[in-house]
Amino acid sequence: MPFLPAKPTSLTNGDFVFLALVCAIYCLYFHPLSRFPGPTTSAISRIPLALRQYRGRPHVEIAELHHKYCNIVRIAPDQLSFQNLDAWKDIYGHRKGGAGENSKDPRRQVLSKNNLLGADRENHSLFRRSLAHGFSAQAIAEQQPLINKYIDLLIKRLHENAGNPVNMVSWYNWTTLDIIGDLSVGEPFGCLKKPQSHFWVTTIFGSLKYLSYVRHIEYFPLFKFLSPFLIPKELQRQQNAHYIDALMSRKPGTRPITQLDIIDHAAVLVIAGSQTTATTLSGTTYLLCKHPHVLSKLQAEVQSNFSSEDEIDFNSVSRLPCTMAVLNESLRIYPPVAVSSTHVTPPEGGVICSEPIPGNTYIDIFHWPTYRNSQYFVEPNSFIPERFLGIDPRLANDKLDLNCIGKNLAYLESRLVLARIVYNFDMELSRQS
Template identity: 45%
Template structure:
């Protein structure tokens, strides 16, 4: 810019600008010109000062407490937010410093807030992280959230879930983890649970299982038939086929008819819904831990999912009603629910318990079978030993049944080692200590504390099981190399009054299915399933397909 000038600061309508001071020209030399220019300069300065005075206070008034136009929208939200932040900070300080659980080891951030624990669950890595924390702190009890403790000791499960003497109340189930309808055997109170269990137990007795054997055997034989029909076409997803079988069996035992999965070589839409929404169920449970966020997070659940959930319940009602119309002529679970006793089940209770039986009696069994198959195929020496036991124990396939497979020692050891290496329910099923508190592992745990034992972490703890990441069925057969193992720690079906009612049925199904598969086929793991077992957990395993090459065995073809 021509000429020499000084920078003069000015405010125009609240803006900070620089005005150059121009060098005097000859025209400014005369008195008259100086007078005119002086007046002009004074007028401009006066105008600028007036605009500055009029604009600045107006802007300041926008944020003054007395402002009637904006203060309610600015001031009060700031006050509320500040109070919330202060409250959260005080809660965090209390959790880390003064909380009754602060004496237990664990990450300080996890002690301060539940967020890290929730994120761990959302990532599907709860089972691994819990083990890593117990190893890092070298402790049997660690703190995993402000009000939750994780235990790693064989005795802990007994003290948390075991039977209580007299009228001593059992540890309640965590309401954030359990359905709130209280009308099924899982979520019911102590009195109703005892009634449900008494009614349903008849359907799982040894006598009932023998009566149910023709039903069970028919679906296992259909599985083998279908596998023979497709094995020449390439690798088979055994996860899917095990699920088809277990869901068809439990469907028949609960409703009087199967889901038709084996016939159609596909999941029934109701069954498919369980798997497609496994993450959603986990996320809802996580949201329950944050009372403020729960309704917000639930609002993001797709309407289609909610609609399918309602369809699922209507489907169960329809199937139960159809089975009830058949009466008590079939040896299945419905027969036991229909029998009139001192306190029979009403229809809503039958609906809810049938729903539980379907999921609990199928998915976990198929999961164990899938894990067992993978572990055998990645340990060829164990596979060969099992095949030899099965193929030398029977003269023909018809001899393979519930009773004969129960006598196979190595098969039982293989299943025990599978349930240790790949427990169908890998995470803890949390309980709540009574208001008065409870002693666990010699430590007094405050009342209303969330407590639990994570199965996968416990079974992979080298202080409990030697060589925990290796597959050794021999540890269950008295091998001296595993003499120091705490075999009693294995409780995949839980213990106490709420242990799994269908444990014997699950063992019987698994043994019979594995024996039939091993009798009929030679198996080889497909390349795409090399690292199959390393997958995420959302309460249950989020299992990918397990691709296996099946070749008809020479003995079966003779």
């Protein structure tokens, strides 16, 4: 008997419901991550995580989940969040004995494969080695005259405005942008001179939000076509302009890798090296105004150590324990990087915080929830700089970790700015704010 051609079948709504149900049951009971606690909706769908990102408070919402469940929470069907300080080295560190390493989430490469943030392991090591020398404590100390030039200008401008309410968030951003502009592309952005935001600042602030949307949509292949529409047209135009800007103002000379790498890195350095330090200083200023007794201690430390402002330099600020403790505690309370750098376990799996983790699992560690973990920090929601002075045995275990190549520059810049602000001014929150 001749075979009749099979009649093409199409899926009905009932089939879709059935398939969705099967997937949900698999995710909940049979998926390798099903033993990890978390909300049911997150175990069966990625949408809750995307919504957390969209609402702009993923760090706070993830902290609430850790508070409700435990230190390891399933935040998407194939994704875990950790709230342990030890997880830093297990997730980001190099493995010994040939064990497979966790790699960066490949979706990051969509936005930044030519720079440190999105590069694969091999390129990342190459970039990091090329940049490491320029970020050593010694190299940063040599840049002191350049850094001081902009801090002098900041102090001058603030004196001109003394007595009036000023928006310190803007002033700090203008200062850090001028410094990093001069350090990385050879020219300041002229923010402190004008004083006003360079279009870079508006582009940076505007882009960060939309870039996080674009990154998350990569998890939903059916909706990827929406990506170009997520970034407003004006912002796209500004982004293109800033790449041209970086190229035109780049100093001729050393070219460690390729031209594209350099342009991309200039952009990364300006973003990573300005807003982070400015946010740290803004958070510190706010917390000091909210805690005048800490501000008084800081003023006493700075004023008793220096008889003239010229004495405040790279070496002398490193001998101010209270200033350092205030900055560390502010970084803990308001870590400037709110998002996590998602990594993925190797196909054979790995071990994180003594817990075996299946292969190809997305893994996160957010700063904010980790620094608010009462297992590591006594009274985690309170501003207590003494926890970093090592004098109170109750706080002896409190520690902070930062996996950042720009750490030396960030600490130098923020200590110099803070010490000089406190040396020159008394401050309080404006009633208008």
